[in-house]
Amino acid sequence: MEKIRKASHAGSWYTDNPQELAEQLDGWLRAAGLAKSSDVRGVIAPHAGYSYSGRAAAYAFGNIDPTNIFRIFLLGPSHHYYTPKCALSRATVYETPIGDLPIDEEVNDELKATGHFEYMDLRVDEAEHSMEMHLPYLAKVFQGYPVKIVPILVGALSAESEALYGRLLAKYVDDSKNFFSVSSDFCHWGSRFNYMHYDKSHGAIYKSIEVLDKMGMDIIETGDPDAFKQYLSETDNTICGRHPISVFLHMLKNSSTKIKIRFLRYEQSGHCKSMRDSSVSYASAVGKVDG
Numbered sequence: 001m002e003k004i005r006k007a008s009h010a011g012s013w014y015t016d017n018p019q020e021l022a023e024q025l026d027g028w029l030r031a032a033g034l035a036k037s038s039d040v041r042g043v044i045a046p047h048a049g050y051s052y053s054g055r056a057a058a059y060a061f062g063n064i065d066p067t068n069i070f071r072i073f074l075l076g077p078s079h080h081y082y083t084p085k086c087a088l089s090r091a092t093v094y095e096t097p098i099g100d101l102p103i104d105e106e107v108n109d110e111l112k113a114t115g116h117f118e119y120m121d122l123r124v125d126e127a128e129h130s131m132e133m134h135l136p137y138l139a140k141v142f143q144g145y146p147v148k149i150v151p152i153l154v155g156a157l158s159a160e161s162e163a164l165y166g167r168l169l170a171k172y173v174d175d176s177k178n179f180f181s182v183s184s185d186f187c188h189w190g191s192r193f194n195y196m197h198y199d200k201s202h203g204a205i206y207k208s209i210e211v212l213d214k215m216g217m218d219i220i221e222t223g224d225p226d227a228f229k230q231y232l233s234e235t236d237n238t239i240c241g242r243h244p245i246s247v248f249l250h251m252l253k254n255s256s257t258k259i260k261i262r263f264l265r266y267e268q269s270g271h272c273k274s275m276r277d278s279s280v281s282y283a284s285a286v287g288k289v290d291g
Contacts, residue, residue, distance in 0.1 A: 004100075005091035005161040007135070008126040014050040014136060018097045024050065025098075025140045028058035034264070036065040041173070041259055042180035042287030044220070044245060047076065047133035052056035052269050053185070053282040059265035060284035066145045069179045071104055072138060073172060074151040076130030076183035083155035086165055086247075087120040088112060094132075094149060099139040104148035107172075111150070114168055120153050128153060130183040130241065138181060154244040159229055162243060166225070168251020180287065182248045184241020185264075186213045191276025195238045198275075205272040206279065212237055213281050217263045220285070225249035244291035252287070260290040 010016035011085050015024065045060035046053035078087075088108050094101045111117050120128075131151050138149070157165065172178045189195055202208040216237055219227050225246050232242055239245070252259050265284040272279050 003090060003092045004120070005089065005094045005125050007095045007097060007132065009129050009132050010097050010284065012022045013129060013133065014054070016097050021097050021136055022140065022191035025055065025137060028154045029062045029140070031055070032058040032062040033162050034059065038062055038065045038068060040064055040286045041176070041289060042248065044182045044184060044248070044261070044283070044285040045134060046185045046282035047130045047183045047282065048185055048269070048280060048282065051269070052280070056265050056282040057137060060208050060286060061141055063286050064141050064179070066142045066147070067141070068177060070114060070147055070177040071107065071143070072147060072149045072179045072181055073169070074134060074149055074181050074183070075154050075247060076128065076151070077244055078128060078153050079130060079152070079154050079240070080086065080127050081120065081124045083118060084157065084161065085116065085118050085155050085186060086157070087118045087153040087155065089125050089127060089151045090119050090122055092288060094135055094151065096135045098136060099143060101135060101139060101147070101149045102149050107150050108183040115162065115178035134183055136182045154247055157243045157247070162225065162246040163250050165247045167254050167291065169247070169251045170254035171253050174257050175203045180248060182241065184239055184245055184246050186216070186237070186239050186283045188238040188280050189272055191205050193238055196234065197235065205274070205277065208267060209268065209272065209279065209281060210252045210266070213266065213283065217266070217283055217285070220245060220249065221261050221263065223249060223252055223261060227254060236263065258290040259287045261285050261287050
C-alpha cells in the first residue's frame, strides 16, 4: 500500500510549478559550473527557502555523478519534533513537483531491526523541511536513474548517541552504491535566534559571523567529530544540523572508505551590521573519496 509524503513546502519555500522549478535548479547548477565526479559520495547542503539558499545548495549537488548510485541516505535535523533518537519515515514515497522518490523499505526495516530507530508519523514528516529542501535537487540530479531514498530524521542526540549512529551507519559508506545528503544551515544570528556572538576584532558583525562559521567548516573538513563537538561547546554556534553533521563525521571515521569533506560555497542571507539585524548562513560541501 503506497503511503505518500506530500511535498508540503512546495508553493511556499520553493515553487510548486514543475517547469519553473526544473529551470531554476538547472540554472543554479549551470552557474555553479562544477564537473560531475563519481568520487563524490556525499554532500552537506543548506535547507532554507530556495530564494535564500537555492543558489548556494547548487555547489553541493552540482558535483554528483548519478551513474552508479542506487540509494541516497538523507540526514536532516528535527525542527519541531523532539526525540533523543533517530527516526525513520513511514512513507513509501516522497513527492516532489519534478518527480517522486521511492523509499528503500528494505533498508528501513534493516535499520529498525537494530532497535535504535523509531518511526515518525506522516504529520511530523510533512511538518519538517530539512530533508524536503534537498529533494528537488536530488530528483533533478538523479532524473532517469533508479534511485531509492532512506530519510533519517536526526533528533537531539547526546554525544554518545551520535557516535552510536555513526557506527551503525558506517557500513553503508563502504558500499559505493550509497550516497549521503546531510542537511544543515550554519549560523543563525540575531536576537530572534537568541544568538548574538560578536568579536569586534574581525570588523563588521557579518565578518565576525563568517570567521565563526569558517572555523567550524575547517574543523568539519578535518573529519574529527570530537573537535567539532568541542567547537560547538566553546562557541555555541547555532548550526541547526549539528547532530546530522556529527553523525556523518562518526560514519566516515568508522568506515574503511576514506572520504574527505571539502566546502565549496559560503553565503549569508544578509549582512548584519547592527545588533538589530539578523541572518542565516549557508555552506555547501562535498564528501569525496580520498585517493
